[in-house]
Amino acid sequence: IERLFDESYVRVLSREVDGQGFFAAFYERFVAASPEVAEKFRQTDMARQQAMLKKGFYHLLAFYASSHADYYLDQVAISHSRAHLDIRPGLYDLWLDALVETARRFDDRFDDDVELAWRLVMTPGIVYMRFHYDR
Numbered sequence: 103i104e105r106l107f108d109e110s111y112v113r114v115l116s117r118e119v120d121g122q123g124f125f126a127a128f129y130e131r132f133v134a135a136s137p138e139v140a141e142k143f144r145q146t147d148m149a150r151q152q153a154m155l156k157k158g159f160y161h162l163l164a165f166y167a168s169s170h171a172d173y174y175l176d177q178v179a180i181s182h183s184r185a186h187l188d189i190r191p192g193l194y195d196l197w198l199d200a201l202v203e204t205a206r207r208f209d210d211r212f213d214d215d216v217e218l219a220w221r222l223v224m225t226p227g228i229v230y231m232r233f234h235y236d237r
């Protein structure tokens with residue numbers, strides 16, 4: 103699973119589609135996914151958000167690899183909780199779907215096995231983020 107994900111991740115990062123890189127395309131798709139998401143990002147500078155996404159991503163992957171949250175992921179989970187950004191748990195489904203659909207568009211070897219690998223690799227970090235919503 104890790105190998106399927108890693109190889110797909112390298113492919114999606116190595117190209118542009120319609121003049122856009124992977125993270126820009128993902129962010130655009132995610133924001134378009136629901137008015138609630140768009141509302142959350144109303145004040146956000148897109149370039150800054152993409153840089154943060156990339157970094158957040160890296161820590162999600164590290165979490166999958168080690169099953170151990172680093173300090174940074176802890177801070178991100180706290181920032182997304184009810185008391186702060188108030189990202190309700192259901193929004194992570196939209197996040198993951200937008201990510202998978204973007205990967206499908208960027209990876210010319212995307213198939214069911216690759217999709218499952220993306221979902222499995224992201225899931226522990228998402229569970230971790232959701233768990234801290236009320237804590």
Ligand code: HEM
Pocket residue numbers: 138139142143145146147151154155157158159162177178179181182187189193194197227228231
């Ligand atoms: C900010 C990562 C899911 C909305 C951030 C930041 C990171 C991050 C690293 C910047 C640092 C911080 O504020 O703590 C992630 C990861 C996610 C995720 C790894 C998935 C596992 C979501 C979801 C939403 C969301 C589902 C729903 C709309 C936001 C908003 C900000 C933010 C509104 C603040 C933007 C600003 O500074 O204006 N996220 N996020 N995130 N995230 Fe997320």
